[in-house]
Amino acid sequence: MKLKCIAVDDEPLALKMLCSFIEQTAFLSLEGKFENAIDALAHTHKNEVDLIFLDIQMPDLSGMELARVLESNKSISSTRIIFTTAYNQFAVEGYKVDALDYLLKPFSYEEFLRAATKAYQFFENQQQAAVPETSKKDYIFLKVEYQLVKVMLRDILYLEGYKDYVKVHLVGKPSPLLSLTSLKNMEDILPETQFMRIHRSYIISLDHIDSITRNTVNIGKTTITVSDHYKENFLQFVNKWIG
Template structure:
């Protein structure tokens, strides 16, 4: 597998160092390098990028701000991020935008390679999930490990600001994963799952009963919000009419 990368850093020496590390890593492809987050954003909007090595403290737009802009785009897959920074206080913020890893400057090639291999494992698992059947699985980041979850066991996903609750069949407590509902919407297969509210994705196989404005998932009733009602009504029309 080859991973398309860009490197973003406004420090020339740091930029060249990371670019050299990318070039010597066989499964990484250096597409472009940028000393401006705004220039990187323009490129990513026009080109496919799988992974960014992204500095945080930059003058025009910080790396954290760029990550949030990319996360908020509609209908576009955002590149995954490995942050590179001299400031360790940003580690928690990095996980809030679903960063794959966090490299604290100065770092050597061994640390860089470890983070890159983590990205490789992530993309390999994503590829396997995208080619799976409806009875396959996904991996969720839970604390400091990836947990395998069978798609058929998911009842619904409940979103909060910085994490999601994944409610499972025959489980009293949901799984807490440090990711966003938008990322879950991209991860879960369309046709098996549907977003019906800004805070909820439901499994269509786990619906107990439905109406024009609510859906009963057994463990709770969920109101279908206005922005998602049209898609939901298209789904239930064959049962109501």
């Protein structure tokens, strides 16, 4: 899946950099670039746009005003926004119009990629939620360094959370993948029929459990403790497992 994007900024150098960032990101497709919000709005009425990288302070029609127009127009309500601005006082207002993210100028490609990946995961989740359970994908994409890596669900043994990162332990791989995401985000993405959170720092694959006790799970040579907060749900699973 590629996200159809447009870039909107009245500063030529900022617009050029933004377009360059979009073009070097594999899961983004640059469909247009505009130096004013009025032309960008006209484009969204005639073309499908998934994501707009949008400056806020522009003449005639500001980025925030464009965002409000898009939000109120149900025919293009699927279009989402990542704001790009030099002024941090707009952050709260940006989230009021349901912006996916907010990039403060000047921003690096790494910061841009983090926001773009968040948008990709948003659309991926929406796409999966819209199809029948039997048709849902058997893989996910993880942000690993500066790329998205396709990971088959059947290969995931367990996930280990570390602040803003998650270690994903895989079948047949001596080293885990290190992904810039949160364990909560992974919990939302992974199907609950196949995965369960049993600890503040762990999500396990139910298919790869080798043995269990009331307080621990063994997956291969790894023993993971079930914390009190998740014990009730885990015991319900255990009763079904042994029943």
